Amino acid sequence: MGFTIAGMRDLRDLRLSPRSPRRPGRVGRTPVTTAVAEYTGLWGWDVAPGARAVRGSGPLGRPACSCGDRACPAPGAHPLPRGRVVPAGATLDEVLRSWARTPDAAVLLPTGDRFDVLEVPEAAARCALPRLERMSIPLGPVALAPHRVAWFLVAPGAAAGLPHLLYRMGWDAALPGLRALGTGHHITAPPSGHAGLGPVRWLRAPGLETAAPPPARLLLGTLAYACHRTRRPAA
Numbered sequence: 360m361g362f363t364i365a366g367m368r369d370l371r372d373l374r375l376s377p378r379s380p381r382r383p384g385r386v387g388r389t390p391v392t393t394a395v396a397e398y399t400g401l402w403g404w405d406v407a408p409g410a411r412a413v414r415g416s417g418p419l420g421r422p423a424c425s426c427g428d429r430a431c432p433a434p435g436a437h438p439l440p441r442g443r444v445v446p447a448g449a450t451l452d453e454v455l456r457s458w459a460r461t462p463d464a465a466v467l468l469p470t471g472d473r474f475d476v477l478e479v480p481e482a483a484a485r486c487a488l489p490r491l492e493r494m495s496i497p498l499g500p501v502a503l504a505p506h507r508v509a510w511f512l513v514a515p516g517a518a519a520g521l522p523h524l525l526y527r528m529g530w531d532a533a534l535p536g537l538r539a540l541g542t543g544h545h546i547t548a549p550p551s552g553h554a555g556l557g558p559v560r561w562l563r564a565p566g567l568e569t570a571a572p573p574p575a576r577l578l579l580g581t582l583a584y585a586c587h588r589t590r591r592p593a594a
Contacts (some may be wrong), residue, residue, distance in 0.1 A: 390550050392458050395466055398548065399449040402570045404473050407545060408442035408464030411435045412555025422555040425463070436554040438467055438545060447473065465551035471542030474499070474572040475517035476510045479582050480536045480589065484509030484562065487585035491578060499572035500565040502546065505557030510546050511582065517541065517575035528580050536586040539575070 398404045412422040412435030424434035431437075442464060445457045458464070470476050479487070481503060491498060499512040517524075518541025522532035540546065547553040549560050563569055 388455070391466060392454055394548065394550055395445060395458060396449075396451045396454045397565075398466075398468065399445055399447055399454060400451065402565050403447045405447050405469050406445040406548075407438045407467040407469055408445075408458070408461040409436075409438050409467035409545065409547065409551070411463065411465050411552070434554060435465065435552070436547065439464055444469065465553075466548045467545040467551075468548045470540045470544045470546060471518070472515060474512045475515050475575065476540040476544070476546055477513055477517060477521075477575060477578065477582060478508050478510055478538050478540060479586055481507040481509055482589040483536060483582065483585035484511070486589055487578075487581045488562065490581050490585075494581075496577050496581070497573045498563055498569060498578070500561060500569050501563040502548065502559055503562050504547065504553050504559050506553065509562060510540075511578060512572040513575040513578065514572050515541070518544075520575070521579075524576055524579055525583060528583065530583045530587075534583055534586055535590055537583060 395406050398406050410424050410426040410431075413425050414423070422434045423429070424431035426437070426440060439461055442461050443457060445454055449457070484501065484503070488498075488501070501512070502510040504510065518539035521539040525532050525534060525537075547559045550558060552558045
């Protein structure tokens with residue numbers, strides 16, 4: 360993982376040049392395609408086009424999903440069935456051509472290869488972040504989803520090793536509110552919305568100091584403590 364000189368040049372050109380007319384088979388330069396180009400070209404992440412929650416009502420009052428499945432169990436929160444992953448290292452032109460196939464798709468980041476994710480409640484994240492910063496713990500990007508959970512990007516392998524790590528630290532392996540996302544999962548990335556609930560935003564955006572995700576063990580003790588401290592008491 361890591362930024363590339365070519366990716367930095369592509370993004371510089373994207374931001375400085377005027378927007379050109381849309382060509383056939385190509386989407387224009389939008390906040391979404393700019394973000395996808397940053398994720399692939401600068402930070403070395405794969406990007407998958409995702410379904411969106413759409414206006415209308417599905418079964419049992421759920422929102423409808425752009426995937427077309429009227430019984431979709433996760434409207435607006437899964438990859439498009441026939442969407443093509445934009446691979447890490449893709450150039451700006453490659454992103455524009457690829458996204459033209461699904462121009463209205465949400466931006467999803469697959470987990471398990473370039474990074475895993477530790478998911479905690481928003482309250483726990485806001486409790487933990489100042490502590491981690493005071494301890495000078497290296498942090499990767501942190502995203503906040505509209506259903507009030509935060510996603511901490513960590514080095515791959517965290518999902519498989521989470522129960523063992525928690526056990527070694529003296530925590531219950533099934534600590535409420537804390538889970539890890541690895542192979543086969545995705546997170547929605549800014550500027551896209553998640554499940555029709557609102558946009559995802561960065562609490563700590565990817566940058567030269569945060570793009571490389573740290574080992575989960577460096578964050579886990581503090582995140583586990585924050586989840587324990589902020590969880591609601593049993594009714």
